[in-house]
Amino acid sequence: MTMTSPATSAALTKAAPPRQGAFLDRTETMGAIALAVLIFVILPLALDPFRLNLFGKYLTYAFVAVGLVLCWGAGGILSLGQGVFFGLGGYALAMFLKLEASSPENTAIQSTPGIPDFMDWNQITELPFWWQPFHSLTFSILAVIAVPAFFAFVIGTAMFRRRVGGVYFSIITQAIAAILTILIIGQQGFTGGVNGITDLRTMKGWDIRSDEAKTILYFVNGGLLFACLALAQFVRRSKLGRILIAMRDREDRVRFSGYDVASFKIFVFCLGAAFAAIGGAMFTVQVGFMSPSFVGIVPSIEMVIFCAVGGRNSILGAVWGTLLVNWAKTLFSEAFPELWQLGLGALFIAVVLIFPDGLAGLWKTHVNPRIERLFPRRTTPTVPAE
Amino acid sequence: MSYENPNAVLMVEDLTVSFDGFKAVDGLNFYVAPNECRVIIGPNGAGKTTVLDLICGRTKATGGSVNFKGHELLKMREDQIVHAGVGRKFQNPSVYEDLTVFENLEISYPKGYSVFGALAFRRDQQVHDRIEEIAEIIFLKDALGEKAAFLSHGQKQWLEIGMLLIQDPELLMLDEPVAGMSVAERVKTAELLNRIIADRSVIVIEHDMKFVEDIATRVTVLHQGKLLAEGSMAHVQADPKVIEVYLGH
Amino acid sequence: MFADYSGSELLSIFAMQGFAGLILFSVFVLMALGLAIIFGQMGVINMAHGEFMILGAYVTYLVSRAFEAWAPGLFGAYFFVAMILAFFVSGGLGMAVEWLLIRRLYKRPLDTLLATWGLSLILQQIYRMVFGAREVGVTIPEWMMGSLVLSDMIEVPINGLFVMALAVGISAGVYILMYRSRWGLQVRAVVANRTMADAVGINTERTDRMTFAIGCGVAGVAGAAFTMIGSTGPTAGQLYIVDTFLVVVFGGAGSLIGTIASAFSISQAQSILEFFLSGSMAKVLTLLAVVGILMVRPQGLFALKLRK
Numbered sequence: 001m002t003m004t005s006p007a008t009s010a011a012l013t014k015a016a017p018p019r020q021g022a023f024l025d026r027t028e029t030m031g032a033i034a035l036a037v038l039i040f041v042i043l044p045l046a047l048d049p050f051r052l053n054l055f056g057k058y059l060t061y062a063f064v065a066v067g068l069v070l071c072w073g074a075g076g077i078l079s080l081g082q083g084v085f086f087g088l089g090g091y092a093l094a095m096f097l098k099l100e101a102s103s104p105e106n107t108a109i110q111s112t113p114g115i116p117d118f119m120d121w122n123q124i125t126e127l128p129f130w131w132q133p134f135h136s137l138t139f140s141i142l143a144v145i146a147v148p149a150f151f152a153f154v155i156g157t158a159m160f161r162r163r164v165g166g167v168y169f170s171i172i173t174q175a176i177a178a179i180l181t182i183l184i185i186g187q188q189g190f191t192g193g194v195n196g197i198t199d200l201r202t203m204k205g206w207d208i209r210s211d212e213a214k215t216i217l218y219f220v221n222g223g224l225l226f227a228c229l230a231l232a233q234f235v236r237r238s239k240l241g242r243i244l245i246a247m248r249d250r251e252d253r254v255r256f257s258g259y260d261v262a263s264f265k266i267f268v269f270c271l272g273a274a275f276a277a278i279g280g281a282m283f284t285v286q287v288g289f290m291s292p293s294f295v296g297i298v299p300s301i302e303m304v305i306f307c308a309v310g311g312r313n314s315i316l317g318a319v320w321g322t323l324l325v326n327w328a329k330t331l332f333s334e335a336f337p338e339l340w341q342l343g344l345g346a347l348f349i350a351v352v353l354i355f356p357d358g359l360a361g362l363w364k365t366h367v368n369p370r371i372e373r374l375f376p377r378r379t380t381p382t383v384p385a386e
Numbered sequence: 387m388s389y390e391n392p393n394a395v396l397m398v399e400d401l402t403v404s405f406d407g408f409k410a411v412d413g414l415n416f417y418v419a420p421n422e423c424r425v426i427i428g429p430n431g432a433g434k435t436t437v438l439d440l441i442c443g444r445t446k447a448t449g450g451s452v453n454f455k456g457h458e459l460l461k462m463r464e465d466q467i468v469h470a471g472v473g474r475k476f477q478n479p480s481v482y483e484d485l486t487v488f489e490n491l492e493i494s495y496p497k498g499y500s501v502f503g504a505l506a507f508r509r510d511q512q513v514h515d516r517i518e519e520i521a522e523i524i525f526l527k528d529a530l531g532e533k534a535a536f537l538s539h540g541q542k543q544w545l546e547i548g549m550l551l552i553q554d555p556e557l558l559m560l561d562e563p564v565a566g567m568s569v570a571e572r573v574k575t576a577e578l579l580n581r582i583i584a585d586r587s588v589i590v591i592e593h594d595m596k597f598v599e600d601i602a603t604r605v606t607v608l609h610q611g612k613l614l615a616e617g618s619m620a621h622v623q624a625d626p627k628v629i630e631v632y633l634g635h
Numbered sequence: 636m637f638a639d640y641s642g643s644e645l646l647s648i649f650a651m652q653g654f655a656g657l658i659l660f661s662v663f664v665l666m667a668l669g670l671a672i673i674f675g676q677m678g679v680i681n682m683a684h685g686e687f688m689i690l691g692a693y694v695t696y697l698v699s700r701a702f703e704a705w706a707p708g709l710f711g712a713y714f715f716v717a718m719i720l721a722f723f724v725s726g727g728l729g730m731a732v733e734w735l736l737i738r739r740l741y742k743r744p745l746d747t748l749l750a751t752w753g754l755s756l757i758l759q760q761i762y763r764m765v766f767g768a769r770e771v772g773v774t775i776p777e778w779m780m781g782s783l784v785l786s787d788m789i790e791v792p793i794n795g796l797f798v799m800a801l802a803v804g805i806s807a808g809v810y811i812l813m814y815r816s817r818w819g820l821q822v823r824a825v826v827a828n829r830t831m832a833d834a835v836g837i838n839t840e841r842t843d844r845m846t847f848a849i850g851c852g853v854a855g856v857a858g859a860a861f862t863m864i865g866s867t868g869p870t871a872g873q874l875y876i877v878d879t880f881l882v883v884v885f886g887g888a889g890s891l892i893g894t895i896a897s898a899f900s901i902s903q904a905q906s907i908l909e910f911f912l913s914g915s916m917a918k919v920l921t922l923l924a925v926v927g928i929l930m931v932r933p934q935g936l937f938a939l940k941l942r943k
Contacts, residue, residue, distance in 0.1 A: 164930070166744060167748065172884075174877060182918055234505075239498055240507075242485060242493060243504055245484050249483060250481075250483075252444070253482065257553075258465050258494075259499055260500075263500070264501055304749065342760050342761075345755070348749050351749070352743075353740075
């Protein structure tokens with residue numbers, strides 16, 4: 001956007017004062033439709049069940065990236081521990097699936113039948129009390145959201161009430177990711193250790209390993225992702241969304257406009273955690289296991305790059321970024337595994353130095369103006385483009 | 387020497403803050419009456435801005451009390467102080483540069499302060515009317531769709547005043563509202579301030595003596611965190627201690 | 636739990652455990668010193684700090700190989716050559732990184748964090764391509780092997796003592812550099828008020844670059860020291876990064892004494908807990924305690940109260 005003098009732009013806006021516009025503007029509508037066509041039509045038609053499942057796995061990371069757009073892009077809170085919430089959500093569902101897979105009949109050869117195999121290997125003879133409620137699917141699904149959101153609430157309250165922000169928040173969330181990883185690996189009798197919770201088979205008797213189940217789960221996953229996208233868009237378009245942007249730039253001023261800044265940060269952090277947790281649960285059920293390698297520092301910071309590549313301010317961009325980076329990762333690490341790590345490192349640097357607004361920014365500055373020229377709008381906009 | 391008023395809106399008593407032993411404000415007492423325009427003057431480092439910071443909760447006091455209509459402000463959070471009816475304008479224009487003028491005013495509109503209130507907030511006709519009314523007063527009616535980042539320095543100052551105005555505070559605190567303005571802007575701002583201070587209490591920090599004379603009901607002179615003199619403009623100008631501080635060095 | 640041990644045995648166990656804690660303390664101090672300069676003074680988050688340490692370790696490895704091949708007679712002294720070389724190699728890389736990357740991002744701390752993470756990935760991959768994925772170890776010079784026998788139950792390994800001595804020496808060096816030299820004065824002046832420092836004729840850009848370079852150089856020396864007590868792999872740096880940041884933040888950024896005090900308390904807590912619990916639980920509890928304390932006291936142990 002170029003500098004315009006107040007006088008010229010005043011002429012533009014004089015006629016119509018800004019109204020709360022449509023839920024999606026034209027660019028966003030086109031982006032959303034394109035994404036829906038890709039996810040629900042092109043990918044399922046073009047890919048075999050194995051590859052489709054792979055893309056389903058990528059899309060579970062997109063939940064995390066969308067949460068990061070709200071926390072980091074809009075709110076300026078960079079969490080380097082989103083893997084914690086992805087993992088907690090994933091583990092909550094994995095515990096249910098594992099208990100179902102560990103029925104006394106299935107585990108008859110163990111010294112203690114009826115408990116998960118890794119417990120038996122670690123000489124545990126009784127299911128720990130905190131595993132008991134995970135026999136219930138309803139409880140487990142509630143726990144998928146509630147446990148990570150509560151955890152985020154505790155962390156957020158402790159930190160934002162004391163006005164810890166910026167890089168300190170990032171470092172502490174990173175430390176929490178490290179702590180949880182060490183804990184899960186160290187307590188292998190209760191958590192499955194470094195291998196995680198594996199060999200998940202059925203959900204209420206429905207075999208989740210079959211191609212048909214995987215295809216259905218892919219669509220469920222896509223549906224949930226769009227639900228989260230809609231919710232995220234609703235939040236961003238509400239006054240809360242504008243308060244987040246205001247807070248990112250002038251936190252002090254927001255306080256003196258009468259807002260309790262901490263409660264807004266806690267809310268958006270919890271929302272981001274809940275999104276990540278849904279992604280984690282969908283990962284578990286689609287891929288068939290959950291392990292600490294999705295909890296720690298490295299996966300957490302990689303999820304940030306998915307969001308950054310897509311554009312830290314764009315909800316749809318986050319999904320495109322996630323798909324693109326993961327697709328490239330699969331492509332490259334199959335062909336040149338050594339180059340991938342270098343490429344990923346370079347991507348971190350490039351996204352910061354060269355295109356800080358990510359794909360969404362490139363789209364806005366390079367592609368969209370051409371489309372606008374080809375298909376001019378019928379009515380003049382009432383609000384200057386954001 | 388301090389003038390006491392049992393009907394005071396704001397009662398500042400024994401207010402003290404120290405930073406690692408340095409007392410920036412030291413045992414300060416003053417009282418602001420309803421509809422009064424109080425101007426605080428004093429040399430650099432006298433603690434003028436710190437007093438405003440203490441009243442609005444930006445800096446935590448070491449001791450004393452600040453009572454606003456029965457609320458003890460020193461125990462409250464910034465946002466609670468705002469809800470109690472205290473508005474604060476900062477020295478450097480402090481507006482949300484990434485948002486439009488309209489959105490700046492909308493965020494300041496006193497409704498939907500809680501998380502869910504903000505989610506449920508709708509731009510209804512009432513909000514529109516009020517924002518346009520304020521925009522008219524602060525000379526920005528034609529720039530509502532403009533991003534605040536593109537406003538001139540003076541326009542940003544007006545916008546910030548407008549953001550306070552829309553909250554209709556009972557006590558308005560302005561830190562150097564005409565600093566850095568052109569002569570023309572200054573005249574317009576004086577006119578603006580004269581309109582908005584009419585039916586509320588105001589505390590202003592200002593260096594421009596001509597401007598102070600125009601608006602002040604009473605003047606408080608601070609020096610090294612302490613009260614040096616208080617009274618009408620003519621009274622403090624004649625005070626030998628004040629002359630000493632301003633001219634004696 | 637103590638019933639099985641006699642009094643003197645218990646004493647010896649505590650002495651040995653305390654000594655293990657002191658070695659861990661030295662390691663923490665060495666790791667944190669460079670970061671205390673970079674993060675504490677400049678506020679830059681360098682996620683590649685661990686990789687700068689590892690670079691120092693690899694330099695030491697190369698120097699030891701070179702001495703083995705070409706100057707076996709002087710092998711006892713190679714470590715000192717390696718240490719100096721490690722300082723300049725890591726410091727030189729730091730200077731280049733500051734010029735290419737960091738200086739463009741001073742106003743965007745969170746972006747610095749991401750960019751330096753990318754740098755760490757690249758460095759790791761380069762190490763892997765040059766030195767292989769497996770860990771390498773150096774041959775410790777003869778005079779550093781063995782242990783000092785204090786009593787029939789208490790033995791102190793000499794390489795551990797050496798690392799402790801290095802930690803003390805480097806801390807003293809950094810202290811003198813920061814608080815007793817003209818350069819340190821300039822660094823602190825730039826931190827306190829960049830515009831003013833500029834105005835009184837301090838070349839702030841050069842000061843930034845030198846500060847960053849020296850922080851990285853100190854990391855390189857720390858890496859060299861680590862080769863005396865462990866082996867080096869391409870991803871070893873990443874293991875240190877959380878600990879190192881926690882030590883610096885816990886101590887209170889900007890306070891050298893704070894960094895040392897926090898390294899001491901974290902290392903002692905961890906090594907004492909390790910005696911009672913498994914290693915991983917000791918680590919979890921220590922880190923949890925640190926994070927918990929930081930939530931209550933975010934400014935860390937030692938911090939100045941400033942007028943906003």
